[in-house]
Amino acid sequence: MSTPTPHISAKVGDFAKTVLMPGDPLRAKFIVDHYLEDAVLVNPVRGVNGYTGTYKGKKVSVMASGMGMPSMGIYSYELFHFYDVDNIIRIGSAGSLQEDLKIRDIAFGMGACTNSSFARQFELPGDFAPIASFELLQKAVKAAENRKVHYKVGNFLSSDTFYDDSQRTMDWAKMGILCVEMEAAALYMNAARAGKNALAICTISDSIITGEQTTSEERQNSFHEMMEIALEIA
Template sequence: MNNTPTPHNGAKLGDIAKTVLMPGDPLRAKFLADTYLEDVVQYNSVRGMYGYTGTYKGKRVSVQGHGMGIPSIGIYTYELFNFYGVENIIRIGSAGAIDESLHIGDIVIGMGACTNSNYEDQYKLPGRFSAIASFDLVKKAADEAERLGYTYKVGNLLSSDTFYDDGQTLKDWQKMGVLAVEMEATALYMNAARAGKKALTICTISDCPFTGEATTAEERQTKFTQMMDVALSLIEE
């Protein structure tokens, strides 16, 4: 049975490449497609969540917005892995610094993702699941960031279900060595594990809660190009 198009994605089977780069912001997806890709075709605009396929240095790649939060990325990545034959998903997103040595524009490569979400409950596991990235993608991303001279760290992310949090909890995660907080990596890593596919999250620090540093929406949309450079280096044939 062909499950495409879906209620959330207007693409047909074959429209989407084996490797997909996924920002939360659909306008960042458009920016990446317009700036980096050749022979671009837009395959999705359902719910304003733009998706494009093109080529980068001769390699076919897609870029697809995924929205905010674990439920949203959970839907889009499940469909990409299980209905569209996607093999690799690289999330390129923004994150808030938990490690106080991180600053605006620094890159965090998410080797693992802690969470306060109950997303894993669906799997009925007899314990807790450690949501981790695919090692080969982590290694390649770190090697490329090193080669390009970008400031980066590799380590744990926190995928939070809350953006506005009544509790002051980030210091607790800081004590455990967590580098940054975002809202999606856990679901991406769990969906990839369940489907037997590969995934990675690369984030750019957009704000520092402990120092008050912050960026604008426009800067987050168009200025975070270093993580795009790294992600584009991971495209497989």
């Protein structure tokens, strides 16, 4: 397949080597408006706007992934394979499954378990364990420590279901899973297959344990620490 793709109208070279991917297109626009200089719209398809600009002199791109692994799977695949992107950093929200991971804390996904069938396409003779780029993870942890923010590194659950009829999401907590979100596993698998790098950084937006939660406006316009850590390591 050549560019433009069915989902991205940009030309080769329009994207930086590193792309930050929030789930929400409005969070992407917030990052552009508040952090990037000389930002240019490079993709307007389906309202999933992609931008490229500079942050402290570095070329950086920002584009939303949408919700869920099918959407993340499409965008990350096209960026890795057709736009010569080397690094994708997911910056999203997640629900805590652990008592010591509070709302607004930051979680780094060292790995990503999943209830999805996304890995079946690779026809592997067993179960694949999706993991982050150690290089990106190491840089992110260092940036978090420099900022003295409360963070945890560990395993995520990437779920295909937001409304889980079985109501068994908390079963994952006994295996030490930090939090639940909906995109990291697909991103990590696509990065592995493409020989590229990926990391998921999530701010805890709600707690499955306590029922505490942030508002949609807070998720769109706050979570600055996560955004700044991602920009620093881009």
